[in-house]
Amino acid sequence: xxxxxxxxxxxxxxxxxxxxxxxxxxxxxxxxxxxxxxxxxxxxxxxxxxxxxxxxxxxxxxxxxxxxxxxxxxxxxxxxxxxxxxxxxxxxxxxxxxxxxxxxxxxxxxxxxxxxxxxxxxxxxxxxxxxxxxxxxxxxxxxxxxxxxxxxxxxxxxxxxxxxxxxxxxxxxxxxxxxxxxxxxxxxxxxxxxxxxxxxxxxxxxxxxxxxxxxxxxxxxxxxxxxxxxxxxxxxxxxxxxxxxxxxxxxxxxxxxxxxxxxxxxxxxxxxxxxxxxxxxxxxxxxxxxxxxxxxxxxxxxxxxxxxxxxxxxxxxxxxxxxxxxxxxxxxxxxxxxxxxxxxxxxxxxxxxxxxxxxxxxxxxxxxxxxxxxxxxxxxxxxxxxxxxxxxxxxxxxxxxxxxxxxxxxxxxxxxxxxxxxxxxxxxxxxxxxxxxxxxxxxxxxxxxxxxxxxxxxxxxxxxxxxxxxxxxxxxxxxxxxxxxxxxxxxxxxxxxxxxxxxxxxxxxxxxxxxxxxxxxxxxxxxxxxxxxxxxxxxxxxxxxxxxxxxxxxxxx
Numbered sequence: 438x439x440x441x442x443x444x445x446x447x448x449x450x451x452x453x454x455x456x457x458x459x460x461x462x463x464x465x466x467x468x469x470x471x472x473x474x475x476x477x478x479x480x481x482x483x484x485x486x487x488x489x490x491x492x493x494x495x496x497x498x499x500x501x502x503x504x505x506x507x508x509x510x511x512x513x514x515x516x517x518x519x520x521x522x523x524x525x526x527x528x529x530x531x532x533x534x535x536x537x538x539x540x541x542x543x544x545x546x547x548x549x550x551x552x553x554x555x556x557x558x559x560x561x562x563x564x565x566x567x568x569x570x571x572x573x574x575x576x577x578x579x580x581x582x583x584x585x586x587x588x589x590x591x592x593x594x595x596x597x598x599x600x601x602x603x604x605x606x607x608x609x610x611x612x613x614x615x616x617x618x619x620x621x622x623x624x625x626x627x628x629x630x631x632x633x634x635x636x637x638x639x640x641x642x643x644x645x646x647x648x649x650x651x652x653x654x655x656x657x658x659x660x661x662x663x664x665x666x667x668x669x670x671x672x673x674x675x676x677x678x679x680x681x682x683x684x685x686x687x688x689x690x691x692x693x694x695x696x697x698x699x700x701x702x703x704x705x706x707x708x709x710x711x712x713x714x715x716x717x718x719x720x721x722x723x724x725x726x727x728x729x730x731x732x733x734x735x736x737x738x739x740x741x742x743x744x745x746x747x748x749x750x751x752x753x754x755x756x757x758x759x760x761x762x763x764x765x766x767x768x769x770x771x772x773x774x775x776x777x778x779x780x781x782x783x784x785x786x787x788x789x790x791x792x793x794x795x796x797x798x799x800x801x802x803x804x805x806x807x808x809x810x811x812x813x814x815x816x817x818x819x820x821x822x823x824x825x826x827x828x829x830x831x832x833x834x835x836x837x838x839x840x841x842x843x844x845x846x847x848x849x850x851x852x853x854x855x856x857x858x859x860x861x862x863x864x865x866x867x868x869x870x871x872x873x874x875x876x877x878x879x880x881x882x883x884x885x886x887x888x889x890x891x892x893x894x895x896x897x898x899x900x901x902x903x904x905x906x907x908x909x910x911x912x913x914x915x916x917x918x919x920x921x922x923x924x925x926x927x928x929x930x931x932x933x934x935x936x937x938x939x940x941x942x943x944x945x946x947x948x949x950x951x952x953x954x955x956x957x958x959x960x961x962x963x964x965x966x967x968x969x970x971x972x973x974x975x976x977x978x979x980x981x982x983x984x985x986x987x988x989x990x991x992x993x994x
Contacts, residue, residue, distance in 0.1 A: 444689030445482060445490075445501035446715060447680065447699035449531075449649070452510040453517040459887055462704040464516045469726075471524045473708035474502060477724050481527040484560055484647050488677050491694040504528040505680075505699065507564060507649070509536060509545045514553055521558045530559055531649055534566040534636035547640035562647030565604065566633035572609045574599040577839045580611035581846055595842035602651050604629060604668055606660045623667050630671040646677035649699075654682050669695075687718045705782060705887050706948070709742040709753040713946045717756035725753075735965055736762045741930065748969045749780075749952040752930040757945045759786075759931040763793075764956065764965055767926035772959025775896045775926070778952035783808050783890040785947040786931035791898050792924035801903060801920045803896055806933065808884065810907065814918045822912055824892070825881075838880040886944065899959060926956060926964075 450462055457463030462470075479502040487503065489495040506513045509532025521528055530553060536544040545553070553559035570589045573581040576597035584592065589600075607615040607622050617625065637644045650658060650668065658668035658681065672679050672695060679695045686700035700718070702711050712723040727733055728745035736743065736750075741760020744751045752760040767773070773791050781787050786806045793800040798816035810827075812820035833841075895906040902915040930949025953968040 442689050443499050444687055445497050445503055446686040447503040447688060447697065448686060449505040449507055449699040449701050451507050453513040455516050457704050460704055467517060468520050469708045470702065470711055471520055471526060473712055473726055475524050483527055505531060507531045509533060511543055511545050514545060528559055529562045529647060531562045531564045533564050533568055534633040537636050537640045550641060562645045562649065563633065564649050564651050566629045567603060568651065569603045570600050571603055572601050572606060575842045577842060579843060583608065592846060595845060601660060606664055619663060622664060626667045630675060634675060644675060648672060648676040649680045685718050686715055703887055707744060707751045707753060709744055710946050710948050713742060713753050713756060732967055735765055737765055738762055748967050749950055752928060752949040754930045754932050754947045757932055759929055760949060762928045764926040766964045769923050770958045771923045772899045774957045777894055777954040779805055779890060779892045779894060780952055781890055781930065781948055781950040783884045783888045784886060786933050787949040788929040790927035792920050792922065793927050794924050800924060801898060801918050803905065805892065810912055812903065812916060815920050820913055820916055824907060827907055827910055827912060832879040832881055835878050835880040
């Protein structure tokens with residue numbers, strides 16, 4: 438009987454930072470990911486292994502893992518090398534050829550890359566020659582043209598989804614008409630590959646065999662058929678393999694070696710989030726991280742994966758599903774008092790069920806969903822509050838935001854040929870639109886997919902009255918509820934089909950995070966308490982202070 442082809446999974450991290458950022462994973466979280474992968478039997482493979490797998494049919498380990506780290510950041514090598522060695526893992530560090538000439542100390546030099554390769558734990562690949570953007574519009578459809586990475590980052594807070602990467606399309610004007618002919622487009626793109634080939638060959642002695650095209654995700658090699666054709670010719674001429682897509686971690690013999698796919702774990706993912714995504718991609722069962730077994734013993738799990746971490750429960754949902762826990766000691770109680778710190782990302786669903794009977798709808802349910810606080814009584818909505826209103830946020834108007842974007846881009850208009858906006862003229866056009874006042878409607882920023890939530894809740898259910906405080910402020914007091922009788926306490930996290938990301942992040946798993954949970958009955962007797970106390974709390978606070986001091990020295994000196 439022929440052995441089933443397990444293929445391999447490919448993971449690509451944006452980069453590594455000691456303490457972590459919104460996009461760079463912390464050393465602590467990276468180590469948690471690597472530990473979880475090792476616990477599930479994953480072993481790393483090399484670029485040569487992938488070549489032989491596709492060219493000769495050479496078998497791969499059952500749990501083959503290909504690791505990449507993008508953008509060639511120096512801090513990635515500094516903060517991840519010890520972890521890679523500890524787990525005996527091999528990684529590919531990707532870089533941009535243009536950075537070799539810029540001599541930017543934030544990025545790995547050719548000398549650094551050669552040194553890493555000699556350790557035996559690193560190979561190198563390339564993200565291309567440059568990272569820059571074309572056909573850029575702000576969110577109000579003001580045309581910005583072509584932006585370097587620095588210019589793009591400067592304007593990022595005013596951008597929507599209307600832009601493209603340098604190799605993905607024709608360069609176009611504000612009406613979407615190409616500003617270059619086919620031959621000019623072909624010459625521009627070819628020049629980029631020639632610069633890349635020359636730079637790597639001159640500085641490293643060779644062009645890497647692995648390329649990651651930034652950033653197609655279209656099933657082709659660009660957003661236009663003719664552009665895709667030029668990219669495809671160069672990629673197949675210069676490279677052994679190409680990762681062309683993002684979102685799914687699994688590759689097998691049905692995948693073209695020039696159309697490989699990888700998953701980009703985000704900095705905020707708990708290890709079970711990574712494993713849950715891999716489970717969905719591969720169909721394999723995973724050994725999830727449980728954490729503190731004594732705390733876990735108080736809860737019955739129905740779905741998802743729960744990790745009990747010091748003073749927190751990280752409850753990871755199933756792919757396109759939920760995670761659900763029941764407090765075993767809570768079934769015989771009617772009146773209940775709960776305080777907890779909810780720190781899962783803003784976009785997503787975190788729920789607390791009280792007096793739960795035969796099913797979840799037979800309860801009083803408190804929900805945080807996309808920054809909205811809601812209460813459901815036996816399945817019916819009885820209360821809703823946008824927490825932005827509780828916070829007292831005052832938003833600028835959309836017109837004001839539009840003008841801010843134009844002012845921020847004014848120097849870009851001056852430098853880009855064909856861009857000649859008059860701020861006063863645009864101001865008049867904005868304020869004279871039919872039905873528009875100088876103030877205009879509020880501009881309410883969209884939440885980003887990785888934006889962390891941080892809410893302290895105190896919930897008291899006594900008799901037929903429910904009261905909720907959020908961050909020390911009363912959200913609702915003595916709300917009448919009809920659900921009576923005794924019932925259990927449940928926690929739930931759930932995927933919500935929300936949001937958008939220009940980077941094509943497709944994530945259908947959610948981490949609900951419940952910290953410092955204290956649950957008491959109506960008489961004040963504790964049913965569950967995972968808050969830090971005394972010496973534990975002091976150690977945590979001291980460690981956080983010391984960590985901030987170390988980070989200050991690293992970034993300042």
